[in-house]
Amino acid sequence: MLHIEKIWLTDDAIWIRTADGREAAERFVDYPRLARATADERARYLADGAGIHWPELDEDLCYEGFFTPKTHSPLYDFFMAHPELDASAVARRMKMPQSLLAQYLSGARQLSEQGFEEIVRTVRSIGRELVEV
Structure with a gap:
């Protein structure tokens, strides 16, 4: 520590x-x-x-x-390119601690392919909800 x-x-x-x-x-x-x-x-x-x-x-x-050395992951680039998507809100929707998603975004922790796909599904679900409005 x-x-x-x-x-x-x-x-x-x-x-x-x-x-x-x-x-x-x-x-x-x-x-x-x-x-x-x-x-x-x-x-x-x-x-x-x-x-x-x-x-x-x-x-x-x-x-x-x-x-921790910072690397920009595609996930980081995606959230930075779309500031209207609040990463904390996405994490809450997924019932994931916001600090964990922040570590994935910063490159401090590696995201599994399954975890990446779950984030993509969540973002797509938000997009579908917005289109329905």
Whole structure:
């Protein structure tokens, strides 16, 4: 488990420093809700032993993710290309923890083919519902 000594915000990222002096950041632009949030909303976070939470924004970042090399998966590219699709809402609909979907999107965890297909089915279901409106 990482021991976090300090957390701070800049205009474009949230930074952490571990007790052993390592520093890392997560850019707001990589998280649509954080990207759209005001500076005041971003400043209202809670931190615990596992990560940083914005209850108001329904966003969570785990500390380990700060140090995980980022790769952009097709799933990440899809959600970034379609900001009208709220990844947290998709995760809730799937009864998947939002933080888990965020790890898949960031590349911190690998998504199985079955998991990918379930996300695609969920997004298609949302699309069908919207077309019916």
